[in-house]
Amino acid sequence: MSETLKDVRAALAEGKCLVAVCSDEAFGLVQSFTDSDPTPGAAGRPVFYWDHLDGLSATGGASVPPNTEEVMNALDYAGTFKKPALFVFNLDQVGVAEAETTFRRALRNMAGHFIPSEQRALVVVTTEPLPERIAALFARLGYPAARSAVGTRARTGPAWHEMAQLEKFDTAAWRERLEHLTEQDMAEIASGGFHGEAVRRVRDLRDALKRLYARRDDVIDLMTYATIAQVPMVLLGPPGTAKSHLIRSFCEGLGLVSTGRKPAESTPGDEGGNGKSTAGFFEYLFTRYTTPEEIFGPVHIQDLIERRLYRRVTTGRLPEAEVAFLDEIFKASSAIVNTLLAILNERIFHNADVIQRVPLVMIFAASNEPPQDAQLAALYDRFPIRATCGRVEDEHVNELWQRSWEMSFAKQFHPEGLTLSPISCTNDFRLLNRMALCQYGGRGTSSAGGPGHIDFNAEFLRIFRSLRRDYDISDRTLRHLYALARATALVERRPHLSVEELNVFRYVSWDETGAGELARLVNNLKRGVSL
Numbered sequence: 001m002s003e004t005l006k007d008v009r010a011a012l013a014e015g016k017c018l019v020a021v022c023s024d025e026a027f028g029l030v031q032s033f034t035d036s037d038p039t040p041g042a043a044g045r046p047v048f049y050w051d052h053l054d055g056l057s058a059t060g061g062a063s064v065p066p067n068t069e070e071v072m073n074a075l076d077y078a079g080t081f082k083k084p085a086l087f088v089f090n091l092d093q094v095g096v097a098e099a100e101t102t103f104r105r106a107l108r109n110m111a112g113h114f115i116p117s118e119q120r121a122l123v124v125v126t127t128e129p130l131p132e133r134i135a136a137l138f139a140r141l142g143y144p145a146a147r148s149a150v151g152t153r154a155r156t157g158p159a160w161h162e163m164a165q166l167e168k169f170d171t172a173a174w175r176e177r178l179e180h181l182t183e184q185d186m187a188e189i190a191s192g193g194f195h196g197e198a199v200r201r202v203r204d205l206r207d208a209l210k211r212l213y214a215r216r217d218d219v220i221d222l223m224t225y226a227t228i229a230q231v232p233m234v235l236l237g238p239p240g241t242a243k244s245h246l247i248r249s250f251c252e253g254l255g256l257v258s259t260g261r262k263p264a265e266s267t268p269g270d271e272g273g274n275g276k277s278t279a280g281f282f283e284y285l286f287t288r289y290t291t292p293e294e295i296f297g298p299v300h301i302q303d304l305i306e307r308r309l310y311r312r313v314t315t316g317r318l319p320e321a322e323v324a325f326l327d328e329i330f331k332a333s334s335a336i337v338n339t340l341l342a343i344l345n346e347r348i349f350h351n352a353d354v355i356q357r358v359p360l361v362m363i364f365a366a367s368n369e370p371p372q373d374a375q376l377a378a379l380y381d382r383f384p385i386r387a388t389c390g391r392v393e394d395e396h397v398n399e400l401w402q403r404s405w406e407m408s409f410a411k412q413f414h415p416e417g418l419t420l421s422p423i424s425c426t427n428d429f430r431l432l433n434r435m436a437l438c439q440y441g442g443r444g445t446s447s448a449g450g451p452g453h454i455d456f457n458a459e460f461l462r463i464f465r466s467l468r469r470d471y472d473i474s475d476r477t478l479r480h481l482y483a484l485a486r487a488t489a490l491v492e493r494r495p496h497l498s499v500e501e502l503n504v505f506r507y508v509s510w511d512e513t514g515a516g517e518l519a520r521l522v523n524n525l526k527r528g529v530s531l
Helices: 002-013 026-035 071-080 096-110 132-140 157-164 172-178 183-192 196-212 217-229 243-253 292-296 301-306 334-346 374-381 394-413 426-439 456-467 475-491 499-507 512-527
Strands: 018-021 047-051 055-059 085-090 120-125 233-236 275-278 281-285 323-327 348-351 354-357 362-367 385-388
Touching (some): 157 183, 172 426, 196 426, 217 233, 217 385, 334 348, 334 374, 385 499
Parallel strands (some): 018 120, 085 120, 233 385, 281 323
16 A cells, blocks of 8 residues: 555656556545645645545545546546546456546546646556556546556555466466566565466476476476576477477477367468467477578568568567477578577667567477587577586387377377377466566575575585586576576575575586586585585
């Protein structure tokens, strides 16, 4: 409540006339506001307050205007009011959907004769984001920044409870809201434990994959941690080690793709037979002849002819993907690589004269071998997490054979059983990325968790200094590894970063040959950790 009030005051002090806030104590907000109005004058401005039950009432000594039963009357009054005032409309209890028709009609009538100013302001109180049709009307009233004044976000329990239900949380509205969560929002989510269901779903997805694939537990764990950390990851290994199939199954569990068992919704690049795209997912098998058009989209012909603008149509291509899988990525041409670098590191795509934000949560790559060309070193460094996907050892071949037989039998007689139903969603990973950032370490603290806990930051930096030159770990990789450590602790439900999170250094080897040696070296360095 106090944070909401603080946001209202700050926005009005900056001259933003519309403040879209969320609170389940709207009337208390109004009363508190009149006690210390930021506008000059001893009395402050009167506040007129409307809700769906009581109509329009007033505080601060203002007289209640006549005929107060509908929003229309309140807004009509706002249009003719000649003195400083604050108008508050509470849609919190009735909901935006129920009030939308009346509210839109009132706003249309209000347009043209209510001039926003620092003296007359409008506050809409709601627990739901305003629909686009309503938000667009605010611009006609002179409120071009209506949605960004404070942000239409929930600050109290009921909205956060939607996180517990996958079908309610896996929406575009939540995706947008997650992009603008504040530190205060994260504190409320953490204190209420609302992110716990997201952790459970992510763990369920991980466990389901482990039941499908023999001897791939380490890789599946790493895929889970890396996606929360949003750190690009490459799987290295010989052909036939289930690299591609494992990534597709992971995306299937997110509801993004079918692992080849159902027809894809669309297949850009059909002419080459190596492209696949569904909503939010992009996959491509690179060859020496892959062109930028296949990855980033074809040129917009009309813009090229009429405006001489070289703009790409990115629909269904990498710049619009949430999760991407680039198979045999090190066969990409230099024309593709140069654009990929910005997408991987900054999540942006330069499209003509527009910098287009790429909504990537995670980008996976796979290759039979690490790049041999020195010109690909910059691209390889953009994949700081390198997982070895080797052949199953001889002593575990029986397990491999059993899983293979079960899959073949199901494919023939029960194909529906091979389809991994959506277990989690990309919004789970977006939320947990922010939660891990807020809960673990950082800001120069020692990260020591008390007796029996290590000073993780000190030990993390010690191992980094020991390995950075021999294993060519770039400065950029440092923050990626720390993010991976945070994600690991969150999924494993550890209260503090522990010695186990130092294992993130095992995945920075340049090639498969050095991976085993690096793992042994990291284990030795961990033995030097002091409590």
